[in-house]
Amino acid sequence: xxxxxxxxxxxxxxxxxxxxxxxxxxxxxxxxxxxxxxxxxxxxxxxxxxxxxxxxxxxxxxxxxxxxxxxxxxxxxxxxxxxxxxxxxxxxxxxxxxxxxxxxxxxxxxxxxxxxxxxxxxxxxxxxxxxxxxxxxxxxxxxxxxxxxxxxxxxxxxxxxxxxxxxxxxxxxxxxxxxxxxxxxxxxxxxxxxxxxxxxxxxxxxxxxxxxxxxxxxxxxxxxx
Numbered sequence: 190x191x192x193x194x195x196x197x198x199x200x201x202x203x204x205x206x207x208x209x210x211x212x213x214x215x216x217x218x219x220x221x222x223x224x225x226x227x228x229x230x231x232x233x234x235x236x237x238x239x240x241x242x243x244x245x246x247x248x249x250x251x252x253x254x255x256x257x258x259x260x261x262x263x264x265x266x267x268x269x270x271x272x273x274x275x276x277x278x279x280x281x282x283x284x285x286x287x288x289x290x291x292x293x294x295x296x297x298x299x300x301x302x303x304x305x306x307x308x309x310x311x312x313x314x315x316x317x318x319x320x321x322x323x324x325x326x327x328x329x330x331x332x333x334x335x336x337x338x339x340x341x342x343x344x345x346x347x348x349x350x351x352x353x354x355x356x357x358x359x360x361x362x363x364x365x366x367x368x369x370x371x372x373x374x375x376x377x378x379x380x381x382x383x384x385x386x387x388x389x390x391x392x393x394x395x396x397x398x399x400x401x402x403x404x405x406x407x408x409x410x411x412x413x414x
Contacts, residue, residue: 196389198245200218215251228402276351286343315350360392361392377390
């Protein structure tokens with residue numbers, strides 16, 4: 190029996206109201222993401238891909254259409270349930286690393302465990318993630334002492350330390366030079382291949398999309414084209 194997709198998006202529309210003007214950001218987007226897939230959504234600025242990211246992640250409500258995550262309709266969840274899903278089912282990686290500057294790399298990662306109540310119960314998962322990401326020798330350093338690529342890898346570790354079924358990555362190499370970008374893309378690819386991590390990556394970079402993803406979708410003017 191075929192499994193349902195872990196992410197199901199159906200006829201998703203989003204319209205922003207600017208004064209008396211309606212500005213459509215999404216114009217009926219439909220897509221599925223299978224568990225264990227690495228899907229890249231590629232498009233220029235203003236194509237609607239970041240709006241799609243925020244709606245799939247439960248951070249923004251659509252104007253119409255549906256999103257199901259692991260079979261659950263996001264629109265039917267309470268605020269508390271959506272918050273719980275973001276803590277346990279979905280991990281987020283952003284263009285900005287969003288690390289706490291007063292904490293070490295390891296403390297930045299472990300704080301996600303404390304928030305989710307999983308500290309001390311990961312069964313060695315954190316050590317496995319640290320090995321895959323190649324940051325074991327940098328755990329005691331604070332963010333200002335890390336390169337951009339190292340900071341992003343710490344952010345990725347924090348995003349997946351609680352074993353979320355889905356990793357959403359929004360322009361994860363957008364603030365990085367080519368060398369650090371390559372390291373981050375290699376990290377995402379390794380997580381997908383070694384841990385079977387489902388990844389949905391938003392990017393404007395066609396080379397990044399083709400390098401990592403099993404499948405690439407192109408967005409333009411709020412539609413999949």
